[in-house]
Amino acid sequence: MPIKSYIAHPTEGRRNELIMKLKEFSSCNITPATNQEIVIVVTDTFSNEEDLALHEKLINLPELKHLTLVSGFSDEEIIN
């Protein structure tokens, strides 16, 4: 059940579309910056497989130029 946070850089001029798309993923929490184009994305999934699949979907979004992983918390860290 990993939790991960990323900085998402939208494709130029597509910030709002990216936000809309990300909102469609139930396992994504998003926090757009107020005065920059970037968006913070926190993913909360049930398994490593689901996490991988979600990551795959995210990086294939045409509205997303680049996704930088910032932190990752494993099951163990969450339980302890």
Next chain:
Amino acid sequence: MQQVDRRVFVKKMAISAAVLAAVSMFPGIIFAEEQEQNIPKGDLEWKKAPCRFCGVGCGLLIGISKNKAVAVKGDPKSEVNKGLCCVKGYHSVMALYGKDRLTKPLVKKNGIYVETSMKEALDLVASKMKGTIKSHGKDSVAIYGSGQWSIADGYIASKLFKGCIGTNNIEANARLCMASAVTGFMTSFGADEPMGCYEDIDHANAYILWGNNMAEMHPVLFSRMLDQRLKRNAKIVDFATRTTRTSMAADKSILFKPQTDLAVANAICYEIIKNGWMNKNFVAKHCKFNAGKTNIGYGLTDDFKFKDEPKQIDFASYKKFLEDYTPEKVEKYSGVSARDIKYMASIYGDPNKKVVSFWCMGPNQHTRGTWMNNLIYNIHLLTGKISSPGNSPFSLTGQPSACGTAREVGTFTHKLPKGLVTNEKDRAFAAKIWGVPVENIPDKPTHHTVSMFRALDRGEIKFMWIQVTNPMVTMPNLKRYRNGAEKEGRFIVVSDVYPTPTTDVADVILPSAMWIEKTGLFGNSERRTQFWEQMVTPPGEAMDDGMQLLEVAKRLGYGKYFPYSKDKFVEEVYTEYTKHHAGKKHEMAPLEVLKKESGMIWPFVEGKPTKWRFNSKYDPACETEGFHFYGNEDGRATIWQRPYEPAAESPDDEYPFWLNTGRVVEHWHSGSMTRRISVLHKAMPNSYVELNPEEAKKMGIKNKDKVKLTTRRGSIVMLASVNERGIPPKGQVFVPFFDEHFLINEITLDSYCPISNEPDYKKCAVKVEKV
């Protein structure tokens, strides 16, 4: 913790980590939505306070629940930050709740700190002061305060020491950051503090940043500039000695060699005159030209003394003087190409561009700090770009009340709330309001900060009370001053909220109430005074610094001069204090206004703030139409002839690098508070030495390798930072000073500007070796 809670908690941590990572990648970035989302649910009472973590003075709303501060958001009503706040502001309330808060007074007995009651500790402080004065005279006791003192704290300290005890031994750490700004203002305009306000940002077409890493030090103002760039295509030029996040976000980054900003500023003036960009009418009507002494020294010895001797000169002599500063001549030693100098001059010179210059520690912590301030004013005066919306030479402050307390209350050896101790009329005026005999106030200043710590070392000062500051981290050439404080026969009292290297040298440690645990007032960089009321109870016996002083005043027999009530003393002190500044030139807003509003700019005349001083369109104190620089008797501002002179210590064969020190966005000054905020501490856990990547490679130094830095004062070993946050050019290294585990000031130099007496933390010579 239940697993569900834990999940929520971990998610919050993940967001925080990403926010901090974004902050380190994108200068000036703000996450208003995240701040909103993180506000705990339930009944919170929201109260306003200025942020205490920098001189920008953002208005914050603090969420209080059950006598605890649990949330922060930017105050949308604040004209300073319009609802935004940076990472430090957002996490600020966590600084109240560090595990090792000082809650009980501690007295050193046989080398061990023993808990005692506040009453006993204050009795001891008073009796030690009395005894020291009796045996060694009034000038053997001293107080060293802060630009984080609230207005009431500083006022009580000044009245007690100058007006009651009768010594001018009062200084504040603002001497270390703002003194050159003050002497710059006083010598150019005869009146302290910026003429404009932050609204200048909304009108300017260009911002020139002089040695000022605003993305990290004034993040909210920087984000306001970025916003204007987006909306109006305003340009940012970063003129600095190293590449920082500010440089990376600027439209143009221009690097200069340390100390040569003096020459570049003169070269800009040369270009302005040469190209016919001078506003002749403005200069003829509103300016005069002065020259001062040259080869003025560096204050390196205890007996150093300096007094400038200004002489009026004519425009022709000034023009002739500038011939030594053609862009082509200056490029040879400044490292700035003639083209870039001309580019900067052309921005200032363009009659269709409004220009704001911002600066802070770069030009101030400079052995020619007063000169640097004068030179930036010269540029604005020659072009007439001053005192009108968007045209502003804007000296920023580092501390939340460097202006409001240190400068306006006058907590310096030579100052009174209004005027100088050397002026008979000013002494009489202060004594009348204080209700003390005028003879009490000595007519000579004693020690500026460096001199005060030297006097402590020599034993002339035997008792020192330190409040709201951490000099055992921040004094340059620190070892000498720490040894001095620890010598036999010295008695040191420290009022603080956490243990620090300064409390380590104390004989008595008094726990202080912090920020919103007390009622207070701060004054920010744009002359805005802000009031807040106590919101939560201080822990244990922690007590307001001002109240500690009042209690000691009573014990010293001066109670009658402080007839304030226990609960409302801050408000009563403020009302008394405003009498010193009555009149159109400095009228302060009354308390009723400050309680309602998110601060108010002075002069506050007939119910309105004066946003641009010295311009009759905005400033009712002007006695003539147009511009009137009424701080100077003749109503004219001074354009100063100030040459380039080298630094006190420059790199040589033995010590081949420049050592520059400064701050980082995550930490507040010496880190004593922000290092207790876990998310900030984790984001920036330790200090480091930034190296130029090419030079690091040549020396075989990689990121996180151990590096030994050696100056003529000693050595320090720390971790290397290569190609991370900032990038110094070849021949320079940079070290932040927030980390008490790496006391970089043990090896800095205590040279200072002979006019302002402010030390230069930006330049000394250092050797760099891989360990």
